[in-house]
Amino acid sequence: MSNENCVFCKILAGEIPSAKVYEDDKMIVFKDIEPKAKVHLLAVPREHFKLLSELSESRAMVLAHMLRRIPDIAAQNGCKDGYRLVINQGDDAGQTVPHLHIHILGGESLPW
Ligand code: 5GP
Ligand code: ZN
Numbered sequence: 001m002s003n004e005n006c007v008f009c010k011i012l013a014g015e016i017p018s019a020k021v022y023e024d025d026k027m028i029v030f031k032d033i034e035p036k037a038k039v040h041l042l043a044v045p046r047e048h049f050k051l052l053s054e055l056s057e058s059r060a061m062v063l064a065h066m067l068r069r070i071p072d073i074a075a076q077n078g079c080k081d082g083y084r085l086v087i088n089q090g091d092d093a094g095q096t097v098p099h100l101h102i103h104i105l106g107g108e109s110l111p112w
Pocket of ligand 2: 007049
């Protein structure tokens with residue numbers, strides 16, 4: 001179920017443009033609009049939900065699929081010597097988009 005106020009649901013629906021690098025029936029991967037590293041991608045499941053605490057069996061399968069695809073997607077997009085995955089959860093983490101997403105950061109030696 002999509003959320004009409006969610007920017008990632010709008011990207012998934014094609015209502016907001018994005019620099020897409022990968023998509024399949026379960027997820028989309030596009031460039032972050034404000035990159036925090038030389039390579040900064042966002043991997044987003046097609047279904048709208050915010051938190052890992054909301055994972056059902058089928059959502060967990062989607063997440064597993066995403067994690068299995070990410071190594072190739074990262075390598076194909078300039079992460080030659082590794083990358084970092086970040087999943088911000090809730091306010092203390094500074095989660096600004098309430099649609100679960102995996103940050104893929106790399107393309108350089110990361111500062112922390
Ligand atoms: P969060 O802080 O929720 O973990 O990360 C949200 C990320 O989404 C931020 O890094 C932000 O730059 C990115 N973002 C927000 N709006 C857009 C958008 O419209 N397009 C793209 N490509 N990225 C966005
Ligand atoms: Zn959404």
